[in-house]
Amino acid sequence: MDFSALITTILHGLTLGMVLMLVAGGLTIIFGMMEVLNFAHGSLYMLGAYFGYTVAHLTGSFWLAILIAPLAVGAVGFLIEFFSLRPLYGRPPLHHLLLTFGISLIVQNAIKFIWGNDIYSIEMPAFLSGSSSLLGVQYPTYRLFVLLFSVALSILIWLLITKTKWGVVVRAGTEDIETLEAHGIDTRKVFTAVFVVCAAFAAVGGAVVAPMRTVYPQMGVDIIIEAFIVVIIGGLGSIKGAVVGALILGLATQLGAVFLTGFADAAIYIVMAGILLFRPSGLVTETE
Amino acid sequence: MEQKKDVTRRGFLKQSATVAGAAALSGLAGNLLGGAPAYAAKGSGPIKIGVVLPFSRAYKVIGDRVVAGLELALAQAGGAFKGRKFEVIKEDSEMNPNVGLTKTRKLVDKDKVDVLVGPVSSAVCVAMRNYANEKKVPMIIPTAGNVELAGNLYSPYVFRSSISHWIFAHPMGYWVKDHLGDEVMVGGANYAAGQHQVWAFTMAFRGKGGKVVGSIYPPLNEKDYAPYLTKLANSGAKIFFGWFAGNDAVNICRQAAQFGLNKKIKMTTTGWFFERNLLMAQKDAALGWHCCFNWAITLDNPVNKEFVKAYDKFTKNDAGVSVSMSSVHGYDAGQMIIQALKKTGGDTKAANIVKALEYMKLDSPRGPVELDVNHELVQPMYIGQIVKSGSGVEAKIIANLGRWTTPYLGARGINSVGQPFIVK
Helix, strand or coil: CCCHHHHHHHHHHHHHHHHHHHHHHHHHHHHHHHHHCCCCCHHHHHHHHHHHHHHHHCCHHHHHHHHHHHHHHHHHHHHHHHHHHHHHHHCCCHHHHHHHHHHHHHHHHHHHHHHHHCCCCCCCHHCCCCCEECCEEEEHHHHHHHHHHHHHHHHHHHHHHHHHHHHHHHHHHHCHHHHHHHHCHHHHHHHHHHHHHHHHHHHHHHHHHCCCHHHHHHHHHHHHHHHHHHHHHCCCCCHHHHHHHHHHHHHHHHHHHCCCCCHHHHHHHHHHHHHHHHHCCCCCCCCC | CCHCCCCCHHHHHHHHHHHHHHHHHHHHHHHCCCCCCCCCCCCCCCCEEEECCCCCCCCHHHHHHHHHHHHHHHHHHCEEECEEEEEEEEEEECCCCHHHHHHHHHHHHHHHEEECCCCCHHHHHHHHHHHHHHHHHEEECCCCHHHHCCCCCCCCCCCCCCCCHHHHHHHHHHHHHHHCEEEEEECCCCCHHHHHHHHHHHHHHHHHCCEEEEEEEECCCCCCHHHHHHHHHHCCCCCCEEECCHHHHHHHHHHHHHHHHHCCEEEEEHHHHHHHHHHHHHHHHHCCCCEEEECCCCCCCCCHHHHHHHHHHHHHCHHCCCCCCHHHHHHHHHHHHHHHHHHHHCCCCHHHHHHHHHHCCECCEEEEECCCCCCCCCCCCCCCEEEEECEEEEEEEEEECCCCCCCCCCCCCCCCCCCCCCCC
């Protein structure tokens, strides 16, 4: 394999990883704070893609689509958190898993009811549809855009968490929720806000990926499995871990497809098994 | 799914000959020939058509369109034959052989249907075909493209209104070699259908002296084809033949365009890749592709124009079942049933229906078609190129390849399910 093909493959891996980060990051933050394994997170990603499709279809504007989709899904996230998760906080994690699994089924069937089973696509803006020259290889411009866009969003999440007062609360929440409450902070409001923001990030991921892939009723299930692998590799509840896990998964899938021909699907599970064998709690474990 | 119980073509002929001989001796020829079970001998009540198709998940889009086509054909015949109403009983196969078999059993044993129509999945098809064969119920396949139905899995009771993977890909192999070039990279979704298509294409392409320079087999339901497309771009191949269906077809088509491959490489495929509902999502990414079709909305013949008009009216332009190849396959299954009833004079005895279906000729929207000795549908094949049309894209027919059928393939090539032929 020559050098330019290697560069291309690595770029693919980074793009894939950063997109996954938008979903897996939310998954891990929600788990870290609320101890809820949100199985419905993939459905929120899917809803983002469908809302994005509808907006793009009606207005013809891609940019409006990736702006409105997260807002709409944020609203859906609010309803889910407020009416279904909230009454169950403090219960064993299995209850949340069953609940969110149920929600993911409801969302999936609602989508089939509203949009049907057909496959849709979002048209990318014309100036992003060509290819660009980078490190001596021709690479689709839209994929570069997706890469940079998700890196920018991830930096935004990082800034929110490390530089703002809100972020201090979230970080404290993932460590020790009782102490946070003892300081007079209404954790319920924090929970709702965190869930809504994470839902919006998943949705923007769905909408921004749609033009380079497709919008179809199984996409939620497909992404949630990958996102779970990411957080398991990275360490449940760790934000740094999600970044590391997402990049590992992205690179492993892409390199696996090139080097393990006919065996690509297995590549990531081999990596996961290897990591879990030596680091059962994931690569990054936050120390107290 | 007992393979031993399979009636081979030769075995069936021998058996029927013996039965016929014995029966003739005892003067009972008429009743026993074909061995129709007693319950099939009914002449009143509705004419029951048992449909086993996917009505949930991804392939609902095909199931719904087949039924719309079938129901259109029945409605055009007045919804009844000689005062007996048509009753369509729909069951969801869930694309699962066990579920498909259970539903087929229910339709045959409980509902006592006169004809079975289904399925989509080639795996379900094997299970369903075995039961129809065992219980001697006429069955029409409106989608599944399993080539073994013309060979090892031939049954005297099973007919095809759709098309096998062979008829799609084999003529394409000849045409690509004659018109596009001598070296090709091949690829397909890594399961039976993808491998059958690539194999049938390669048999023709290599047969004419062409060379296969490489292959890609991404897993079924792959979302990101980037590494495979990179391999294709770096291979230096000037032509690509690839076969994918459903969401996979939309994905790889759009991603190939993002890599600019449809401008650098001559991209070719066959029918299912550009099912019309998929084409609506592939849009401009499909421009320039060559495809071997058995039907396209642009086909210029009076039956097709009439059909498209009637179909749109019948479905009230419902986008969920917009006209496609699947609608045509369902429509022709309906036409077969009606024409068979006309021949038998309304008799729904299995043996008589089967006899009426043998070598049947139809005016399909595809053009004139007929059932051959293997119960495969001989049909016209066309080469189409995807071009701009109004606000969307459509297939423009650029060549007529004449009529093709599936040869008897049992003894060579594919020998049993799950042992496909992979072209490296």
